[in-house]
Amino acid sequence: MVRTVKQPDIRKAEIISAARRLFQTRDYERTTMQDVMNDLGIAKGTIYYYFPSKEDLLNAVIDQMAGETFDRMQSVVDNAGGNALERIRQLIAAGNIADDNPEVMAQIHNPKNAGMHASMLAAAVKISAPLYARVIQQGCEEGLFEVDAPLEAAELILTSVQFLLDTGIYQWTEEDLTRRAAALPGLIETILKAQPGSFQFLIQQEHGSSK
Amino acid sequence: MVRTVKQPDIRKAEIISAARRLFQTRDYERTTMQDVMNDLGIAKGTIYYYFPSKEDLLNAVIDQMAGETFDRMQSVVDNAGGNALERIRQLIAAGNIADDNPEVMAQIHNPKNAGMHASMLAAAVKISAPLYARVIQQGCEEGLFEVDAPLEAAELILTSVQFLLDTGIYQWTEEDLTRRAAALPGLIETILKAQPGSFQFLIQQEHGSSK
Structure with missing residues (x-):
């Protein structure tokens, strides 16, 4: 299995954009870090590396x-x-x-x-x-x-x-x-x-x- | 032992004044709810009844x-x-x-x-x-x-x-x-x-x- 390794800036921007879309469509409170991970198909370690909490996101x-x-x-x-x-x-x-x-x-x-x-x-x-x-x-x-x-x-x-x-x-x-x-x-x-x-x-x- | 029961408003004002004095003299971070209780000789139930947290105080x-x-x-x-x-x-x-x-x-x-x-x-x-x-x-x-x-x-x-x-x-x-x-x-x-x-x-x- 080949892991796709993206440039940090691009990865970060992708996470922010996904979170923004989810916050807008399904409500901030009900959106979890897991939802953002699922949406992008990324691992827990990746999202928490960039954003330690949903508030940071x-x-x-x-x-x-x-x-x-x-x-x-x-x-x-x-x-x-x-x-x-x-x-x-x-x-x-x-x-x-x-x-x-x-x-x-x-x-x-x-x-x-x-x-x-x-x-x-x-x-x-x-x-x-x-x-x-x-x-x-x-x-x-x-x-x-x-x-x-x-x-x-x-x-x-x-x-x-x-x-x-x-x-x-x-x-x-x-x-x-x-x-x-x-x-x-x-x-x-x-x-x-x-x-x-x-x-x-x-x-x-x-x-x-x-x- | 006779418990002194004070008017709620007076009690509340006393707690606020004691907290204010302690915050000023020994620093907010290092002042605990217990310090305020000790200062006034009041029970835990009394202070938390009026102020659920130090932030409220x-x-x-x-x-x-x-x-x-x-x-x-x-x-x-x-x-x-x-x-x-x-x-x-x-x-x-x-x-x-x-x-x-x-x-x-x-x-x-x-x-x-x-x-x-x-x-x-x-x-x-x-x-x-x-x-x-x-x-x-x-x-x-x-x-x-x-x-x-x-x-x-x-x-x-x-x-x-x-x-x-x-x-x-x-x-x-x-x-x-x-x-x-x-x-x-x-x-x-x-x-x-x-x-x-x-x-x-x-x-x-x-x-x-x-x-």
Whole structure:
């Protein structure tokens, strides 16, 4: 019998992709390490060598999702046309990690994963802020915004959006969420010194992604 | 032998206070439930009735600290004199939960407590934002600020300060922290439409509390 020995990176990526598919289709809680092994026809020693626990595997799935999201956002910054406001809309759409991965997102929102969740939100701010900063800088050159510190402004806005509107971190009522979401466009317009109404599209956006 | 039966609330508060003192003086990790029982001369059944685990006890200690902090802040809002900027300085000083409780704070910053930590930051924003909102409103009446949504502005600023400058949530470098801290006064002045320089005192503050 010939054992197939794969390159470690390829093997690792295969395991992550299989786990991601299983987490999405049959639910994280009910997926076992054995299910992932069966799916790929690999031995126990192989999967545990790369991922000592199912939680480590979930972390790797999240990293993969985050990487894909970042690539989509990077591509918007590099290639999308339009003025800064139009590109911000595209960046927001490209940055929506949740829609494609409802089951993994539900897992992240489980209170017992709050620590991982907070780290993930922080990581999302950290990787996306420099991309938003470039578009904010473009907006300043176009006369749409007036910002002294684009990177720090982006970090501040993204942190607020990520943490304040996240019901996994804050136990907000529906009323609280609605109140905040309603105030957000005006606050962002103030921070960027943008024309009133420029960010009203966010409210639409917010409702769209909270389904 | 006569067993002393205390009112549940009093008993519970006693346990929390003893645990807090022990966590501070002999370190959280090395304090056991047995230590707390010995300190108070209470039975195992009593302590575990109120606190099923040491983690629950730590949570209660944090709640107690947060309650005291809120009371100090409330007292500033009710009693302190001065204009809105002076009262904000006093609110910030009153809201500093960390200085009196270094050992408990170190515990909260332990990566394994990241979930509790995030919830605590969120709770801090939730309870202190309405107090800041009242002072921001005062500042609007005094002509120092111009803010349409004081509560939402307070939530946004506090969330950013709490999460962005927290090295337990974000793995920032010293350089990142310095860069953000330097940009913060200008960003807050923009959000509140305050005179440039009004919030420069924050940088002093930040250095003072990070020792």
